[in-house]
Structure formats: C-alpha cells, structure tokens
Amino acid sequence: MTELAYDARTTALLVIDPYNDFISEGGTLWKRVKEVAEANNCVPHMKEVLDAARQAGLPVSYALHRRYRPGDYESWQYIAPIQKAAWQHKSFEYGTWRGEIRTGFEPLPGDVVASEHWCSSGFANTDLDLLLKRHGIRRVILIGLLANTCVEATARFAAELGYDVTVVSDAVASFTQAEMHAAFDINLPKYASAIAATSEILDALGT
Amino acid sequence: MTELAYDARTTALLVIDPYNDFISEGGTLWKRVKEVAEANNCVPHMKEVLDAARQAGLPVSYALHRRYRPGDYESWQYIAPIQKAAWQHKSFEYGTWRGEIRTGFEPLPGDVVASEHWCSSGFANTDLDLLLKRHGIRRVILIGLLANTCVEATARFAAELGYDVTVVSDAVASFTQAEMHAAFDINLPKYASAIAATSEILDALGT
Amino acid sequence: MTELAYDARTTALLVIDPYNDFISEGGTLWKRVKEVAEANNCVPHMKEVLDAARQAGLPVSYALHRRYRPGDYESWQYIAPIQKAAWQHKSFEYGTWRGEIRTGFEPLPGDVVASEHWCSSGFANTDLDLLLKRHGIRRVILIGLLANTCVEATARFAAELGYDVTVVSDAVASFTQAEMHAAFDINLPKYASAIAATSEILDALGT
Amino acid sequence: MTELAYDARTTALLVIDPYNDFISEGGTLWKRVKEVAEANNCVPHMKEVLDAARQAGLPVSYALHRRYRPGDYESWQYIAPIQKAAWQHKSFEYGTWRGEIRTGFEPLPGDVVASEHWCSSGFANTDLDLLLKRHGIRRVILIGLLANTCVEATARFAAELGYDVTVVSDAVASFTQAEMHAAFDINLPKYASAIAATSEILDALGT
Numbered sequence: 001m002t003e004l005a006y007d008a009r010t011t012a013l014l015v016i017d018p019y020n021d022f023i024s025e026g027g028t029l030w031k032r033v034k035e036v037a038e039a040n041n042c043v044p045h046m047k048e049v050l051d052a053a054r055q056a057g058l059p060v061s062y063a064l065h066r067r068y069r070p071g072d073y074e075s076w077q078y079i080a081p082i083q084k085a086a087w088q089h090k091s092f093e094y095g096t097w098r099g100e101i102r103t104g105f106e107p108l109p110g111d112v113v114a115s116e117h118w119c120s121s122g123f124a125n126t127d128l129d130l131l132l133k134r135h136g137i138r139r140v141i142l143i144g145l146l147a148n149t150c151v152e153a154t155a156r157f158a159a160e161l162g163y164d165v166t167v168v169s170d171a172v173a174s175f176t177q178a179e180m181h182a183a184f185d186i187n188l189p190k191y192a193s194a195i196a197a198t199s200e201i202l203d204a205l206g207t
Numbered sequence: 208m209t210e211l212a213y214d215a216r217t218t219a220l221l222v223i224d225p226y227n228d229f230i231s232e233g234g235t236l237w238k239r240v241k242e243v244a245e246a247n248n249c250v251p252h253m254k255e256v257l258d259a260a261r262q263a264g265l266p267v268s269y270a271l272h273r274r275y276r277p278g279d280y281e282s283w284q285y286i287a288p289i290q291k292a293a294w295q296h297k298s299f300e301y302g303t304w305r306g307e308i309r310t311g312f313e314p315l316p317g318d319v320v321a322s323e324h325w326c327s328s329g330f331a332n333t334d335l336d337l338l339l340k341r342h343g344i345r346r347v348i349l350i351g352l353l354a355n356t357c358v359e360a361t362a363r364f365a366a367e368l369g370y371d372v373t374v375v376s377d378a379v380a381s382f383t384q385a386e387m388h389a390a391f392d393i394n395l396p397k398y399a400s401a402i403a404a405t406s407e408i409l410d411a412l413g414t
Numbered sequence: 415m416t417e418l419a420y421d422a423r424t425t426a427l428l429v430i431d432p433y434n435d436f437i438s439e440g441g442t443l444w445k446r447v448k449e450v451a452e453a454n455n456c457v458p459h460m461k462e463v464l465d466a467a468r469q470a471g472l473p474v475s476y477a478l479h480r481r482y483r484p485g486d487y488e489s490w491q492y493i494a495p496i497q498k499a500a501w502q503h504k505s506f507e508y509g510t511w512r513g514e515i516r517t518g519f520e521p522l523p524g525d526v527v528a529s530e531h532w533c534s535s536g537f538a539n540t541d542l543d544l545l546l547k548r549h550g551i552r553r554v555i556l557i558g559l560l561a562n563t564c565v566e567a568t569a570r571f572a573a574e575l576g577y578d579v580t581v582v583s584d585a586v587a588s589f590t591q592a593e594m595h596a597a598f599d600i601n602l603p604k605y606a607s608a609i610a611a612t613s614e615i616l617d618a619l620g621t
Numbered sequence: 622m623t624e625l626a627y628d629a630r631t632t633a634l635l636v637i638d639p640y641n642d643f644i645s646e647g648g649t650l651w652k653r654v655k656e657v658a659e660a661n662n663c664v665p666h667m668k669e670v671l672d673a674a675r676q677a678g679l680p681v682s683y684a685l686h687r688r689y690r691p692g693d694y695e696s697w698q699y700i701a702p703i704q705k706a707a708w709q710h711k712s713f714e715y716g717t718w719r720g721e722i723r724t725g726f727e728p729l730p731g732d733v734v735a736s737e738h739w740c741s742s743g744f745a746n747t748d749l750d751l752l753l754k755r756h757g758i759r760r761v762i763l764i765g766l767l768a769n770t771c772v773e774a775t776a777r778f779a780a781e782l783g784y785d786v787t788v789v790s791d792a793v794a795s796f797t798q799a800e801m802h803a804a805f806d807i808n809l810p811k812y813a814s815a816i817a818a819t820s821e822i823l824d825a826l827g828t
Contacts, residue, residue, distance in 0.1 A: 081604055164492035182600040368547065393799060541736070
C-alpha cells in the first residue's frame with residue numbers, strides 16, 4: 001500500500017450509525033455486535049479516529065440510518081428483508097435512547113449531518129453527496145457499523161459516485177466474523193483504495 | 208386536452224412547501240406572494256385539492272424546503288443565489304411559526320413526508336422518489352409554491368425521473384405574474400402532461 | 415419462502431453483462447469465471463431464464479458495463495481498484511469480440527438497454543431507473559455476472575431505489591466460490607426478497 | 622457582480638447539444654432557433670468560448686441529448702410533452718447528419734462526453750456528475766441550447782447537485798425571445814452565481 005496521506009481540505013471522516021442501539025452497552029443490536037466489536041476494539045477505535053480527525057481539522061460527517069417511527073413501513077408495497085428487520089426490531093427507535101447518538105460521538109456545530117437513509121447506503125436518497133460537494137470533499141474515511149451492510153453499501157456508493165474511499169478496518173464491526181470477512185476480504189478491496197488500521201490512520205493524520 | 212383521470216393506486220398529490228411563511232397571513236414570504244396568490248385564490252384552492260385528494264383516497268405526499276437552522280450555509284464553498292436568499296431571510300426557520308405547516312395542511316398519519324430539500328426540487332437529495340416508488344406511485348399532481356422555483360423544479364425533476372406530471376395552475380402562486388407566466392406559459396407545458404384548474408381536478412377526482 | 419409469482423406488467427428480467435469476455439469460451443474473464451460458472455451451469459441457465467422471460471412476455475432489460483475505450487481513465491484523479499483492474503485488462507474492449515454480447519443473449523427491439531455503467535451497479539450514473547419507470551417496472555429478476563460485484567451492486571441499488579429484487583442463484587457466477595458465498599449467503603439475503611433457482615423461476619413464469 | 626475568475630483545476634466548460642440539427646444551416650431545429658441565435662451571435666460566441674476554454678486548459682465536457690433511434694418511445698407508458706416532440710421530430714436522429722456534432726465543436730481526446738440524456742438536464746440519468754467528480758470539477762460554465770430547456774435544466778440540476786454555475790448569455794439561444802427572457806431574467810439568476818457575456822468570459826479566461 002502506498003503511504004496514507006489526507007488533505008483536510010478535501011477529505012472528510014464519515015461516521016456511520018454511531019447510535020446507542022449499535023455501540024452502547026444496553027443497545028438491542030449491541031448484543032449481536034458485541035463479540036466482534038470487542039475483538040477488534042471497534043468502539044474505542046472509532047472514538048480515537050473521530051478525535052484525531054477533529055484535531056487534524058478534517059470535516060466530520062455523519063451517515064445515519066432512519067430512526068424507526070410508527071407508520072414507517074405499513075403502506076409499502078415492497079420491502080427489502082433488511083428493512084423488514086429494521087421494522088420488526090424498531091431499530092434506532094426515534095425518541096428513545098436507542099435512537100440517540102452515543103455520548104462522545106455527537107455531531108458538533110459545523111459537522112455535516114446527512115438526512116437519514118432508509119436502507120444501507122448513506123448516499124441513497126439523502127443529501128450526503130450534496131453536502132460533501134458543498135464542502136469540497138472528494139475523499140471519505142469510513143468508520144462505524146455494520147461492516148457488510150451500511151459500511152460496505154456506503155463505500156460502494158461512494159466509489160460509484162466518484163469519491164475516493166478509505167475504510168478503517170478495526171473501527172468497523174458486524175454481527176459475525178463471516179460478515180467481516182465478506183466485507184473486508186472479498187468486497188471492500190474492490191471499492192476502497194485503502195483499508196487501514198486505526199493506528200495507520202492516526203499516523204496519517206499526524207496526531 | 209384529453210379528459211383528466213387519475214387512478215388512486217398510482218397517483219399521488221404532492222403538496223409543495225405549505226409553510227406559514229409562504230401561505231399564512233403574517234408570513235415573511237406571504238407578503239411577497241399575497242398579490243398573486245389572492246388573484247388566483249391559491250390557498251383556498253390548495254385546500255380544496257388537498258381535501259378532494261384525501262376523499263378520493265389518493266396518497267398525499269409533501270415536498271418541504273429545508274427549514275433554516277443556524278450553521279446551515281456558513282461552511283459551504285459555493286452557494287446558489289436562491290440558497291443565499293434562503294440563508295439571508297432564514298426562510299421557514301426551524302422551531303418558529305414560520306417553519307410550521309399551515310393549519311389545515313398538516314400531514315396525516317400514512318402520508319408521505321419526504322426529507323427536506325436544500326434548493327428547489329422536492330426530488331433532489333431527498334427520499335421522495337424512493338417513497339413514491341415504495342407506494343407504487345407513477346403520477347404526481349402538484350400544488351403549492353413558488354411557481355417557477357420549487358413547483359417548476361419539482362415538475363422538471365419528476366419528468367426527468369419518469370413520473371407523469373399534472374400541475375394545478377390556480378393552486379400555485381409566486382412573487383410576480385411574470386414568474387407565473389414563465390412557469391405556466393413557457394416551461395411547464397414542456398414537462399407536465401396536464402396543466403389544469405382546481406375545478407377540473409375536483410371533477411377528475413369525482414368529488 | 416412464499417411461492418414466487420411475477421406480473422409481466424410490473425416485472426422485468428435484468429441481464430447483467432452478458433459479454434463474450436465474461437461468458438464465452440475465449441473470453442479473457444471467462445478463464446477466471448469458468449470453474450464456478452460450469453459448476454452451477456450458469457450460462458445455460460441464463461439462457462433458459464432469458465428465453466422463459468421472453469416467452470412469458472416479461473420486459474427484458476440489460477445492464478452493461480462500460481466497454482473499455484482508450485482514454486477512459488487516464489485523466490481521473492481518483493479511481494476505485496475495480497476500475498483500475500478494468501482499465502488494466504481493457505475489460506469488454508469496445509469494438510472487439512470481447513465487448514460484444516454473446517450470441518443468443520442479444521437485446522431484441524423493444525428491450526431496455528441502459529447506458530453503460532462505470533463501476534458495478536447497473537443503476538449508478540445510468541438511465542436504467544428512468545427506463546424501468548417509463549415501462550412501469552417495479553420488480554427485477556437478476557441474472558448474469560459477477561455475483562459479488564455487478565450483480566450484488568445492482569441488487570443493492572435496486573433495493574435502495576425501491577425495487578423488489580429476485581436473484582437467480584444458478585444463473586449467476588463469479589471468480590471464486592468464496593465470492594459466491596459472500597454474495598448469496600451473506601449479503602443478498604438482506605436486499606433480495608427472493609433468491610431462487612432457475613427451475614423455480616421457470617415454474618413461476620409458467621414456461 | 623464580483624469579478625469573474627476560474628481555476629482550470631476545478632472548472633469545466635460544459636457544451637450543451639452542439640448538434641447540426643440545432644446550430645448548423647440545414648438543421649431542422651436551426652430554422653426555429655435561427656432568429657434568436659443570430660440576434661446574439663450565439664454560434665460564433667459558442668466557438669469563441671470553446672476555443673478560449675481549450676487554450677486556458679479548462680476541461681471541456683459535453684452534455685448531449687438522446688439522438689433519436691427507432692423504438693425509443695413506443696413502449697413508454699407515460700411521456701413528457703418535450704419528449705413527445707423529440708419523438709415526433711426524430712430530433713438529432715442517430716446516424717444522420719442532424720445527429721452529428723457541428724464541425725469545429727467536436728470533442729477532442731481527453732474531453733468528458735457524458736452519456737446521452739433523455740429529457741433536458743445533462744445530469745439526469747447520465748454519468749456527467751460522476752465524470753466531473755473524477756476530474757475534480759466543482760464549477761461549470763454553460764454554453765449551448767436551448768435556453769429554457771436543456772441549458773436551464775442543466776443549470777438547475779448543477780446547482781441542486783452542488784456545483785457552482787456560470788451561464789454565458791450570448792452563447793445560448795432558444796426558439797423565442799420570450800423563452801430567453803424566462804431563462805435569463807426570471808429563472809437562471811436564482812441558480813447561476815454568474816450570468817456573463819462571452820467577452821467577460823474571454824477576459825476571465827485570459828485569452
């Protein structure tokens with residue numbers, strides 16, 4: 001791999017779904033994520049990368065899944081299985097602790113917070129591409145969850161839309177190691193120009 | 208014009224920006240809209256079409272402009288003039304009466320309320336297309352404001368994306384008659400397959 | 415799984431990249447695909463599904479990868495690894511046999527042939543969504559290559575855009591069984607509401 | 622207006638529909654454009670801006686309308702009036718002189734030639750946004766036809782997608798002065814941050 005280097009004028013950190021439901025003790029989905037997330041120290045790494053990005057002056061952006069609200073899906077004529085599951089589990093339920101962003105990961109004034117996405121890609125049916133463009137962003141560094149759904153989907157869409165993509169492998173988690181393998185060993189190497197560890201990203205950001 | 212007819216399974220009413228700021232006495236933008244809006248009885252017509260659509264069982268959808276929040280534009284590197292104006296006037300300011308939907312026009316449970324748009328088209332950078340698709344909608348009937356900006360932009364995008372478009376000419380207003388002329392006589396006839404009066408729409412909806 | 419049933423008025427077959435390069439003896443990529451493709455009888459199955467769809471009156475649509483032309487990538491400032499590979503291998507080179515559609519799989523008059531895609535999704539930066547909408551299509555049945563890149567990407571985008579997705583598991587191939595596993599066992603079950611064998615599709619199409 | 626200045630690393634010229642049909646003596650549409658186009662010397666100005674852009678090292682990009690092919694619209698269930706007209710007139714018919722780019726305006730190797738658009742916007746359902754991003758483009762300078770359809774639509778979409786827009790007023794034409802007025806006096810000032818004459822653009826490009 002060529003040495004990593006990021007220009008704060010054109011690179012944004014993109015934090016994916018840092019909801020309590022996913023990454024806080026007590027979250028419904030945390031129970032399913034915990035084993036993989038603790039194995040690679042995902043949450044502390046996410047925090048380290050976030051802090052480093054802020055210190056280095058990189059714009060910080062958020063891709064957030066639709067927080068469940070009653071009535072969201074009842075009238076849909078077709079629904080993808082992943083959306084049926086979000087409906088069933090009331091994932092990231094709006095107005096509840098589960099739908100709040102974990103303490104320490106909250107957006108600050110000036111951050112880019114895209115409108116919520118309904119499926120997996122932070123770019124699909126949202127204003128993320130517009131807001132990144134308005135800030136001059138051409139490269140994105142991805143952290144968050146889940147490896148093979150929202151993270152991979154966002155990486156795939158980013159590449160399709162013309163962004164350069166880095167994914168931080170130990171600041172990402174999923175339900176199973178098989179999903180991590182599918183994302184990091186099979187698919188992401190085709191769409192991300194760099195897959196790096198937190199330590200490498202901290203080095204590259206000079207923090 | 209061929210006789211108008213709409214199938215409630217595939218046609219949605221699309222209400223554009225029914226904010227107090229635009230269509231209620233006391234709104235900042237109402238002052239600028241009032242003369243044109245009163246000339247064609249725009250607001251009562253909007254209400255008649257909305258009620259008729261609900262009675263006829265048409266899905267009702269909303270395209271809503273970004274309600275101004277502090278920090279929205281400060282970090283943008285380029286900004287369109289129409290967005291600079293929205294910034295300056297704090298249009299539809301979030302958390303204020305001006306950013307609330309006028310009484311009688313509020314979404315009901317089951318309506319499609321798209322994420323807010325940043326410029327003029329209700330489709331650009333929002334989930335409107337997705338939500339219409341999930342409800343089987345292929346044709347849209349447009350009412351609301353402003354004729355040559357949000358209404359025309361939404362009509363243009365709808366046509367580009369493959370929807371059949373009707374615009375209700377006397378349930379739309381703008382700042383000037385010159386703008387109404389540009390929208391209804393010059394541009395919309397190219398993108399909308401029907402431009403009809405409220406009375407014709409009420410007939411077509413059988414109410 | 416609920417029994418499969420498709421309405422020819424709202425369902426299209428979507429054939430992905432049936433180029434000689436991929437699925438004909440002598441193709442550069444065929445060498446890498448052959449073992450997996452022969453194991454599940456992919457190419458004959460693709461042909462059976464295509465013929466059955468035509469016989470059942472389903473609209474047939476094509477998602478085709480950019481056929482390499484000199485100068486395609488030289489001036490790009492960032493490029494995804496999968497695009498760098500397409501550049502290096504001159505995949506589906508325009509004007510050559512490798513960039514032609516395999517005999518027996520050619521589009522017929524009236525088929526939907528989308529503009530070429532640059533990365534993996536048949537929907538990204540193309541007119542596929544528009545053309546499907548203009549034909550009233552709401553559901554797509556996917557066959558073709560490669561399982562975890564173009565097929566999965568197109569399935570993911572289809573779900574994000576609001577389409578119902580079926581993937582025909584033995585009318586899809588890839589370079590390795592690990593890729594097939596990642597696509598069919600890990601990711602596609604989240605985005606496709608049905609994953610079916612050719613025989614099941616033929617039954618559902620009544621042919 | 623602030624003084625115009627363009628950075629060749631981030632600004633592209635975007636030439637819209639320079640087909641013989643539109644801008645060459647003998648074109649079907651030229652007959653309808655001629656009076657307006659000759660009044661502002663549109664075609665020579667287009668050529669001056671194109672040459673100046675090339676000399677200044679600006680990337681040159683093309684937004685091209687679908688060249689009519691038999692079978693294009695027969696199976697569409699809904700069609701916008703402007704598309705019905707294109708069908709009727711076989712506008713820019715593929716394989717004919719009318720569908721060729723006027724001599725002197727042809728793309729050169731290295732130019733960005735987007736896939737053809739089906740309605741008016743050069744961005745809708747094409748790869749224009751992707752290709753501009755891959756070249757680092759954030760600002761576009763528009764020339765070509767028609768003022769209130771393809772030029773205005775492309776300007777509106779560019780602003781919606783996050784690009785900074787300049788339109789060259791005397792390198793654009795339309796069928797009527799009323800259309801020119803609607804575009805240049807009513808609508809474009811809301812979406813384009815600059816509307817400038819050819820002479821001003823030549824000055825800004827330093828040629």
